[in-house]
Amino acid sequence: MTDFDKTKQAFHLPQGVTYLDGNSLGPMPKAAKARVANMMADEWSEMLITGWNKAGWYVQPRKVGDRIARLIGAGPGQVVMGDTLSIKVFQAVSAARAMRPQRRVILSDSGNFPSDLYVAEGLARAVDAELRVVAPEEVAGAIDDTVAVLMITEVDYRTGRRHDMKALTQTAHTAGALTVWDLAHSAGAVDVDLLGCDADFAVGCTYKYLNGGPGAPAFIWTHPRHADAAQPILQGWMGHRAPFAFDQSYQPAPGVERMRVGTPPVIALTALDAALDVWDDVSMPDLRARSIELTQAFIAGVEEHCPDLVLNSPRDPAKRGSQVSFRHPQGYAVMQALIAQGVIGDFRAPDVLRFGFAPLYVDLDDVAHAVQIMAMILKDKSWDREEFHERASVT
Structure with missing residues (x-):
C-alpha cells in the first residue's frame, strides 16, 4: 500500500499554498536541490569533461529512461531521454509515417495539444502527407486504410478526457496504421500500459506529474518490434x-x-533522477485509485457549493485522467482570484478553469480547502477586480 502522507513530505510546498497545477509544472522534490548542487560541486567542478565517463553523464538518458519505463508499462532498454517533447513527437511521427510509405494521412483530434498539431502540420508539409483532425469522439470511426499514423494525446489537456489506448490501438492496427501516443498528461498520473495495449510509439514530458522541473527533458518509447526498424x-x-x-x-x-539527438541536459537529468526517487515505493494502481478519489471529491464539492461553474470533464472517472476542469464566462479572472488566495490552478482559453490532482502531494484536505475558497470567491464576486482581468503572458 502506497504511503501518500510520506510522498507528500518529499516535496517543497510553499506555506499557505494549495497546489492544483501539477499538470502544468510539478513542485520541487526536496531531494532535487541537494542532488543538483552535489552534481555541480563534485562532478562538473572537479571532473570537468571527464564526467561524461566518470560520472556516467553519457548513459544518463538510458538509466533515467529505465526508471520512467516502469511508470508507463514499458520494459528496460525501451525508453530514452532527451530534447523537448515537440522534438520527440516529430521523431516518433516521422518514423511511423516512414514505415507506412504508401499512406498519406496523419490522423489526430481537435482535443490534442496544439503543439503536437503544429509539429504534425509541418511534417506533413515536408513529406507530402496530410494532417487530418477530427473531434475526439470521432477518432475511431475516422481510422481507415488511408491512415498511416494515429497521433493522439491520451489525456486531453483541457477537459481531462481519456482516450481508450488499447481499443484505439487495436482499431488502428486492424486498419494497418501505427500509433503514436503523447503521455504528457498521463505519465505519473494514470495507469499507463504501453506493452499491454500493444502501442507502437509513445512520447511524454517530465515536468508535469513526474516533477522534473521547468523545461525537464522529454522521453520517447519505441515498441521492441519497431526499435531496429x-x-x-x-x-x-x-x-x-x-x-x-x-x-x-x-x-x-x-x-x-x-x-x-543532441547532447544530454545533464543538470536537468540529475534533477529528474532525484524526482524519480519518490516513485520507488509508489504502486501505480494505488496512484490511480487515489486520483479517482480526489477528482470525484472535487467534482462533488464544486457542484454542491459553486453552482456558477459547469463541469467540463467527463463525469465517469474511467474516462478521465487526473485533472478536472470547469467552465465560467469569466474563467480567467476567477482563476487569478483563486491564485491570489493561495489556490493555484490554471486557465485555458476560452473559459476553462483547470485543476490537476497529483496524488503524490495532493490530499482530501487540499480538495476541501480549494472548494471552500472557490465558493467564497464566487459568492462575493471578489474575482471581479481590475487586476484579475489583466492577462499575463502565461495563463
Missing part, C-alpha cells in the same frame, strides 16, 4: 551507432538509442 527524419550525433567515430554519414544506433 524506425528511421526518424531528425537524426542526431547521439543517435549514431558510434558517435565518437565521427563518420560523415549517419548509421543508426541499435534500438531506441537511435532516438537520441
Whole structure:
C-alpha cells in the first residue's frame, strides 16, 4: 500500500499554498536541490569533461529512461531521454509515417495539444502527407486504410478526457496504421500500459506529474518490434551507432538509442533522477485509485457549493485522467482570484478553469480547502477586480 502522507513530505510546498497545477509544472522534490548542487560541486567542478565517463553523464538518458519505463508499462532498454517533447513527437511521427510509405494521412483530434498539431502540420508539409483532425469522439470511426499514423494525446489537456489506448490501438492496427501516443498528461498520473495495449510509439514530458522541473527533458518509447526498424527524419550525433567515430554519414544506433539527438541536459537529468526517487515505493494502481478519489471529491464539492461553474470533464472517472476542469464566462479572472488566495490552478482559453490532482502531494484536505475558497470567491464576486482581468503572458 502506497504511503501518500510520506510522498507528500518529499516535496517543497510553499506555506499557505494549495497546489492544483501539477499538470502544468510539478513542485520541487526536496531531494532535487541537494542532488543538483552535489552534481555541480563534485562532478562538473572537479571532473570537468571527464564526467561524461566518470560520472556516467553519457548513459544518463538510458538509466533515467529505465526508471520512467516502469511508470508507463514499458520494459528496460525501451525508453530514452532527451530534447523537448515537440522534438520527440516529430521523431516518433516521422518514423511511423516512414514505415507506412504508401499512406498519406496523419490522423489526430481537435482535443490534442496544439503543439503536437503544429509539429504534425509541418511534417506533413515536408513529406507530402496530410494532417487530418477530427473531434475526439470521432477518432475511431475516422481510422481507415488511408491512415498511416494515429497521433493522439491520451489525456486531453483541457477537459481531462481519456482516450481508450488499447481499443484505439487495436482499431488502428486492424486498419494497418501505427500509433503514436503523447503521455504528457498521463505519465505519473494514470495507469499507463504501453506493452499491454500493444502501442507502437509513445512520447511524454517530465515536468508535469513526474516533477522534473521547468523545461525537464522529454522521453520517447519505441515498441521492441519497431526499435531496429524506425528511421526518424531528425537524426542526431547521439543517435549514431558510434558517435565518437565521427563518420560523415549517419548509421543508426541499435534500438531506441537511435532516438537520441543532441547532447544530454545533464543538470536537468540529475534533477529528474532525484524526482524519480519518490516513485520507488509508489504502486501505480494505488496512484490511480487515489486520483479517482480526489477528482470525484472535487467534482462533488464544486457542484454542491459553486453552482456558477459547469463541469467540463467527463463525469465517469474511467474516462478521465487526473485533472478536472470547469467552465465560467469569466474563467480567467476567477482563476487569478483563486491564485491570489493561495489556490493555484490554471486557465485555458476560452473559459476553462483547470485543476490537476497529483496524488503524490495532493490530499482530501487540499480538495476541501480549494472548494471552500472557490465558493467564497464566487459568492462575493471578489474575482471581479481590475487586476484579475489583466492577462499575463502565461495563463
